[in-house]
Amino acid sequence: MMDAQTKAKQRTYQTWQGMKQRCLNPKCANYPNYGGRGILICDRWLESFDAFAEDMGMRPERMTIDRIDVNGDYEPSNCRWADRATQRRNQRDVLIIEYRGVSMSAEEWGRKVGIDPQTIRDRYQSGLRGDELLDPIPLRSREKIERETNPSNISSEDELRLLQQQLSYDPCDGEIRWKVQRSRSKPGDIAGSRDKTNGKKLRCRDKFYAFHRVAWALHYGSWPDGHVSHRNGDKMDNRISNLFVRAAKGG
Numbered sequence: 462m463m464d465a466q467t468k469a470k471q472r473t474y475q476t477w478q479g480m481k482q483r484c485l486n487p488k489c490a491n492y493p494n495y496g497g498r499g500i501l502i503c504d505r506w507l508e509s510f511d512a513f514a515e516d517m518g519m520r521p522e523r524m525t526i527d528r529i530d531v532n533g534d535y536e537p538s539n540c541r542w543a544d545r546a547t548q549r550r551n552q553r554d555v556l557i558i559e560y561r562g563v564s565m566s567a568e569e570w571g572r573k574v575g576i577d578p579q580t581i582r583d584r585y586q587s588g589l590r591g592d593e594l595l596d597p598i599p600l601r602s603r604e605k606i607e608r609e610t611n612p613s614n615i616s617s618e619d620e621l622r623l624l625q626q627q628l629s630y631d632p633c634d635g636e637i638r639w640k641v642q643r644s645r646s647k648p649g650d651i652a653g654s655r656d657k658t659n660g661k662k663l664r665c666r667d668k669f670y671a672f673h674r675v676a677w678a679l680h681y682g683s684w685p686d687g688h689v690s691h692r693n694g695d696k697m698d699n700r701i702s703n704l705f706v707r708a709a710k711g712g
Contacts, residue, residue, distance in 0.1 A: 469519035503536035630679035635699035660696030
């Protein structure tokens, strides 16, 4: 039987050979993802297994070589031994999300907060970030709750004054921007995000608002008496010239 040191050297040698095959042999199945896209091996490692082993150390069990920069070459400053979980997080197609100072993959966040990772990816692609991205309550359910508990989204003049203190509206481009510094936004940043109806909504002080209603209120200084609609049918076009109010139906 081989002793532990011999096994470790064998594992390391197999890794060295595999690295060269991926980068140098066009017939290798993985060549298109390595040599085929320009990934190189530094001369020191290419010419000597001993040099590779000296720089990397013997390969630990259940670990493989990992390039820290997935677009970088095989060289001492860019390689480490890593387990499968670390390798998966470092793949080109893995979505890494930073939330409250912690960075994890969509799969890891999904396990932590109890959401299907695909739901997290879909929300991310739609532009959601922060609490909206990782809220365990499905986005559609949360919006339904908002409608049921506050059908007009907002009617208080006090809340309007609060919004006026924090937000500004440009009637020409239809964008609402923050006036104040927030945890993930600075003055001048555009507020709001796309919703499931292909329109926009914004969140302020833990409450969601229909974007076009807020735009109307910020421009005219009062809440609309009826439903705000878009003349051209484009719910993302919130220029004041594209907004009009449909009178509320009588009881």
